[in-house]
Amino acid sequence: MRDQEPVPLDAERRLSTKEAAELLGVKPETVYAYVSRGQLSSRRVSGGRGSTFDAGEVEALARRNRREGSGGSGSGGELSVRTRITLIESDRYFFRGVDAVDLAAGHTYEEVAEWLWTGRMLPGSTFTAPAASVAVARRAVDALPEHAAPTDLLRVATIAAATADPLRFDLSEDAVLGTARTLIPTLVAALPPAGHQRRDEGPLAHRLWSRLSVHKDPDEASLRALDAALALLVDHDLAASTLAVRVAASARAHAYAAVSAGLGVIEGPLHGAASGLAHRLLQDVLDQGDAAPVIADELRAGRRIPGLGHRLYPGEDPRARALFALLEQIPRAEPALLAARDIVETTARHAPLHANVDLALAVLTASCGMAPTAGETIFAVARTAGWIAHALEEYGERPLRMRPSGLYTGPKPPQPLPE
Template identity: 75%
Template sequence: MRDHEPAPAQQASRRLSTKETAELLGVKPETVYAYVSRGQLTSRRGQGRRGSTFDATEVEALAHRNRRESAPSSGPDELSVRTRITLIDGDRYFFRGVDAAQLAARHSYEEVAEWLWTGTLRPGARFTAPQESLSAARRAIGALPEHSSPVDRLRVAAVAAATVDPLRYDLSEESVLGAARSLIPTLAAALPLQRTTYMDGQPIAQRLWGRLSYKEPDEASLRVLDMALALLADHDLAASTLAVRVAASARAHAYAAVSAGLGVLEGPLHGAASGLAHRMLLDVLDRGSAGPVVADELRAGRRVPGLGHRLYKAEDPRAQALFTALEELPAARGALAAARDVVATTARHTDLHANVDLALAVFTTSHGMAAEAGETIFAVARTTGWIAHALEEYGERPLRMRPTGHYVGVRPPQPLPSSPHQE
């Protein structure tokens, strides 16, 4: 609050500079002119001063409106965030208004990433990892213990890549997108090799394959991996994406925002869920039937992995798209049959459908990949969505992701605690 608030008559005629307007609205200066182009603000050339000026009353009204629209609207215990990136409606999901499953079926992961970031399709888009970024990431990952998880390695790679980017604190769209186009291939290419297939300029799916499987990839399998990356690129405000937006709200740079997402992703209820489904499918294939495997899961008090999704009543559309693509792969027939056996077995008593974790597990088990491979695919894929949400959040009022705590502890004043050794 300012020490000297102008009187209403004075404030009505007061003009603000572009910088003052941006600070009051909590946005970048270029966003101020976006408000002008949309008719939400009126600018005027200042007399005796460079640049445009803006009416203080009009700016205050817009700031108040933005705060009101950004406030939670789903009840006191839910956070609502306006976004133009992903819509989940019924049993379908859309990237900037376009059916995401259809987009992933027709376009590469890189093209889908560009669509999510800019709303423009760039046919044949390719991402390049600068040698300096790759070298830093590989050195840092090489210092980790051998048993480190894939997400551990990806987090370290993201931090290492940030240290060699002097422009990381530039939060302009151009700079953030430049960082994203180098970070994603760095993440894909910095992981330890299973087989030597990597060459700079290759699609992300091809670079990633050599980190996931020792088997020679065929064109159809690479296309399924590319499709999986595109399908998983974003999914509204999942837990990891919310963490990214909180970091971006505090104006953390893109690498730090992605690191926040990777930290949340490692939980068993998020990115690691496909690993549980992978192990279950291997067990079904080994025992020849889903019945005893499902029984063991339920007896242990666990949910059957790969089934159900809180946002979809029917089958997860990402699973539908992947299952359709996997049917074209001869190597996937056994794992597909095992997955269908799991779904059919549980359908006797519950109305749960397959989710994307089960479909991803079919792919990873079919190609001799480790159980953690699905988590790696998920993390690299979702980096695209995290960057899209970070960019969107950079255009909002800073630190708006600041809920108020509801204190339920003992009421003050309380006496100072005493040491247990005092008499």
């Protein structure tokens, strides 16, 4: 719901501390904190205690706080947060002003991550995991039950890696970047192999492949598609998990804790786990040879068809378009590509929705010998770089700005003590 706009006030009217606090939605002591920071001016009450505040000045601060995400709303009644990382508009998205699809086409995941963090392109960037961090993360992951989900493994590995880093509380830019460059490869190194020996050298996509695919020797086109998927998914503005990361960073949680907050949100079926649902749908179509009965069963059960449509793209999801183009260069992906096209065309008879990146990820995982949950792992590993970028940005903002005020709708106090 859109926050209530403040009532225009007479600029010559003076407000008491209590009135100013109510208008700003803060405690009275916070009003004086604004004064000490130079954001408000005050005037002592003549012949008495307390201060008064210029009504117009207080109203302007209230408006500014809402624009800056301090419990306010942007257009459409949604939280609005300043960011220089990702822009989404006109069925395209940009990383620091550069077309994200073009970046993914010409650079590795590691290079795109560095661009996101620093605004500098560092050709040949590679991430290396410290042996001590990998050892503690693997021990923690190996202790989990066999049925543990991908995000369970990654969350535990993140927490374990944090315990091995005595400098994790250093929130300076250099320290956080150092954490990023070691945490991401540690997460990959901690994952169990997919039926053959782990690969711990080379580009991150190559290392991740050995954790996801039963195919021991991947072709170059398949590896390129996986690397591009990581680069395309590195960030997507203020998704739910990214907002959780920024809230944690606003409270000055260290980078490992902020990433853990993101992993806690990404597991939902409307976020990181969506590609697994699309994988299962795609596999059912491949098994039956026809999308129509599979789509009918989904609709009969009252379920939304996964892998279709995106609220930020009225047209085609640019990530899906780019990934599908790469998958078309992999011969063994043809059956899954045809099944995906069948899903889109069958559904388009009643709802003209385009394929989104979850369906493209499903084609990648289904055609490359990966489990249905592999897309969730790819998504989480990729997005970790974006979370770090947002945490870094949030560390540069004032602390605890991501603290909205609740709109209380409970019983009016005071109520009697319960018997």
